[in-house]
Amino acid sequence: MPYAITIVPVMPLRAAAAHKSEMISQVLWGECVEITDTGTDGWVKVKCQSDSYEGWATTVHLEIIDNQLFNAQVTHFMPHWSNTVLLNGQPMVVPYGCTIKGSNGNEAYWGGIKVQFGEDPGAMQALPARPVIHELRGIAFHFLNTAYLWGGKSVFGIDCSGFTQSVFKLCGISLLRDAYQQATQGDVLDFLQEARLGDLAFFDNAEGRITHVGILLNDHEIIHAAGKVRVDNIDNQGIINADTGLRTHQLRIIKRYLQS
Incomplete structure (x- = not known):
């Protein structure tokens, strides 16, 4: 099944393939999913890479990626309450804690989308190399x-x-x-x-x-x-x-x- 990455700040994950269906979870910008089933009107069933949670999402919120990016290590996260990034040159505000994979300096390519994180050294924060509690x-x-x-x-x-x-x-x-x-x-x-x-x-x-x-x-x-x-x-x-x-x-x- 295809792999995809979330390209909106917060993607609703729903119990059924309808906007009026219960939101059972969310997938944040930069998080990956596996598409496991296809519905109608642009709905797909997905399984989250991080915790295997399943639900329905819309394809407009996702970008298809290859297995190399899907399996790439998450290296950084967005450190501010709100963070401005560029997707194909267009600004987007994403929330604290969104994770990043596939970055090369201050940019990354997610499928057909170029992502830019900003020139500020504080635009991204490295994830700990091993589990920590003190932070x-x-x-x-x-x-x-x-x-x-x-x-x-x-x-x-x-x-x-x-x-x-x-x-x-x-x-x-x-x-x-x-x-x-x-x-x-x-x-x-x-x-x-x-x-x-x-x-x-x-x-x-x-x-x-x-x-x-x-x-x-x-x-x-x-x-x-x-x-x-x-x-x-x-x-x-x-x-x-x-x-x-x-x-x-x-x-x-x-x-x-x-x-x-």
Whole structure:
């Protein structure tokens, strides 16, 4: 099946081949997909390269690429809340954290599209050569106050697992897309008191299904997407809203993804 790269700032990924269908996730500019099926009216089913998540997208948001670019290493990401790039000479604003592959200095060729990143040395930031946690707090706080958006994965709107996945990606750690999937990764911690920066806390509903996830800053604070990306208090029972003092989420499990 053909490979493609996303050429719009944020591409909706939908449950079915229709604009009115539920947005189940997003694919950011510069991320690659494999086209697995073809629908009507320009819709294609795609599988995301980074996490194998599947959904429907429109071909106008994609550019067909060869397997060499598809398999190329991601080397840099866009470091500012909004970043201006040129696609075939036309400006486009893309969000923080969009990743880049196939770059040669300050430009790249994605299929038939010439991408230019700007002459400023700060226009791109290198991804870490190996997983790191010490930069996680600064990366997470780039998303602070971003509005909650079901299926969202950018600073323009994000959901809880999109937030954790996006932050960890820029630290060189791959997470699956949804909270219940992320809970299958990593190593279990026995006690909240053992927690440190970068551990993930998962929360369940009344039926016992994991429905929420956030990033622990320490053993008593968590940053998570709930209404907006915010910092709240956490104890052995769960999250306590820092503004209202009300308990909002019931703690289920804590996982660690990078050992010191």
